[in-house]
Amino acid sequence: MASAIRLAVSxxxxxxxxxxxxxxxxxxAYYLAQSVHGxxxxxxxxxxxxxxxxxALVYRPAKGSDGKHFSKFTAKNYGLYGESRERLTxxxxxxxxxxxxKDAIFSAVRVETELDALRDATGERGKLVDGEPARMYYREIxxxxxxxxxxxxxTATKIPxxxxxxxxxxxxxxxxxxxxxxxxxxxxxxxxxxxDAKGEMMGCxxxxxxxxxxxxxxxxxxxxxxxxxxxxxxxxxxxxxxxxKNTFVxxxxxxxxxxxxxxxxxxxxxxxxxxxxxxxxxxxxKL
Numbered sequence: 001m002a003s004a005i006r007l008a009v010s011x012x013x014x015x016x017x018x019x020x021x022x023x024x025x026x027x028x029a030y031y032l033a034q035s036v037h038g039x040x041x042x043x044x045x046x047x048x049x050x051x052x053x054x055x056a057l058v059y060r061p062a063k064g065s066d067g068k069h070f071s072k073f074t075a076k077n078y079g080l081y082g083e084s085r086e087r088l089t090x091x092x093x094x095x096x097x098x099x100x101x102k103d104a105i106f107s108a109v110r111v112e113t114e115l116d117a118l119r120d121a122t123g124e125r126g127k128l129v130d131g132e133p134a135r136m137y138y139r140e141i142x143x144x145x146x147x148x149x150x151x152x153x154x155t156a157t158k159i160p161x162x163x164x165x166x167x168x169x170x171x172x173x174x175x176x177x178x179x180x181x182x183x184x185x186x187x188x189x190x191x192x193x194x195x196d197a198k199g200e201m202m203g204c205x206x207x208x209x210x211x212x213x214x215x216x217x218x219x220x221x222x223x224x225x226x227x228x229x230x231x232x233x234x235x236x237x238x239x240x241x242x243x244x245k246n247t248f249v250x251x252x253x254x255x256x257x258x259x260x261x262x263x264x265x266x267x268x269x270x271x272x273x274x275x276x277x278x279x280x281x282x283x284x285x286k287l
Contacts, residue, residue, distance in 0.1 A: 002090040004097055005054075007046045012037040014052060022081075024138040024270050027248050028108055029057060029081050031211030040188060041209045043074060047097060055087040058097055072178030078106045079210075085117045092121035100125040103285070106278040108250065118278060126282040134250035136273030137262040141240045141247060148234050153197025156234055159187055159204045166204055167215040183215070190238035192231050205231040207239060212248050216261075232265040250275060 007015060012033045019026040019033070035041035045062040048054035059079040078098065082088025092098060098121070109115050111133060122128055150156065159167070164183050171179055186208055193204040203218040205228075213235055218227050239247055249267060251258035 002094050003049060004047050004091060004094045005049075005051045007048065007051070009037055011051075012046070015046060015048075018052060018054070019081075022083075024136070024246065024248055025110070025273060026081055027138070027246065028210040028212065029059060029079060031244070032059060032079070032209060035189075035209045041185075047091070049087055049091040055083040056091040057081040058091060060098070073182045074178065076102065076104050078104055080106060080109055080114045080118065082113055082117055085113050085120070088114060088117035089120040092117060100280075101282050101284060103282070104280040106280065108275045109278050110272065111274045111276065112272050115276070115278070122280065124283065126280055126285070129279045129281075131277035131279065132252050132254065133274055133276045134252045135259065136248060136250055136270040136275060137267035138248045138270045138273070139236075139246065139265075139267045141236050141245055145233050145237055145240075148230060148237070150194065150230070151196075154202070155195045157193050157195065158238075159191040159193045159206055161187060163193060163201060163204060166201060166217040167206060169217055170215050185209070190235060190242050190244070192234040192238060194227060194231060194234075203227045203231050205235050207235060207244075207247070211244060211246075212250070213239070214249060228261060229264060232261075236265075 016030050016033050016037075019030040023030070029046075032041070032044065033046060036044055043062050044059055047058045047060065049056040057080070061075050061077065080088060080092075082091075098104065106118055109118055119128060148156075161184055164180050167183050168176075168180065183206070186206055189207045189209060191204065191206040194202045196202050201219070202222050203216075205213060205216045207213045213232075216228060216231065218231075236247065248270070249258075249262055251262055
């Protein structure tokens with residue numbers, strides 16, 4: 001008989017320890033659990049099919065939670081991890097694991113294993129629309145990062161809260177509802193902004209609560225001048241200083257520039273890491 005166990009915050013260190021066995025595919029759940037346990041993120045809970053030897057994991061909006069880091073964007077986000085299609089399907093099919101009566105976004109669903117399990121569990125409950133597939137890239141962060149250098153008069157800082165508009169230019173997560181609030185919450189994590197001698201922002205790059213980095217912005221006037229590489233190297237150093245020893249990115253299949261950038265900044269393709277975002281609408285929704 002299928003079972004589901006909702007983990008207490010005090011159990012998340014053990015969860016992260018066990019997720020290390022499945023790096024890099026489990027990195028998103030790993031860093032999200034770290035952020036929740038550290039009090040940096042809220043409104044998320046973790047459910048497993050067994051404990052401590054779980055084979056399927058769902059992280060979802062915490063029921064009844066209106067935590068300080070909860071936005072309309074994160075309120076509908078689910079994440080999945082499964083060692084097998086069968087175990088994840090069983091967990092997703094348990095009543096109450098997913099609120100099938102509301103719109104949902106299933107993020108970073110691996111094309112292998114997790115997508116099939118999600119489709120199995122969805123059945124006739126509603127409609128799933130697949131976003132564009134993306135390739136997962138991974139790198140370990142070490143002390144051998146290239147030296148950082150800036151043009152004369154330029155400075156580097158963390159991204160300020162009032163720079164959210166720059167990051168929104170590359171928002172690619174479907175709905176923009178709650179997006180600005182979500183980004184502002186993420187700015188507590190490592191980020192980097194570069195400013196010219198006049199105090200104008202020339203570029204910025206942030207990291208997410210789940211350990212990835214993204215939403216790269218580079219001003220048109222300085223593109224193809226190494227600004228993106230400088231941002232990536234500085235962000236990775238900031239992540240290392242914050243205790244994050246590895247990171248990852250997703251590059252949409254059609255975004256050749258993103259693939260080239262991932263390779264240029266030391267990332268390697270993750271086998272079986274190809275993922276996509278699934279948008280769910282309940283069958284009961286009015287057309």
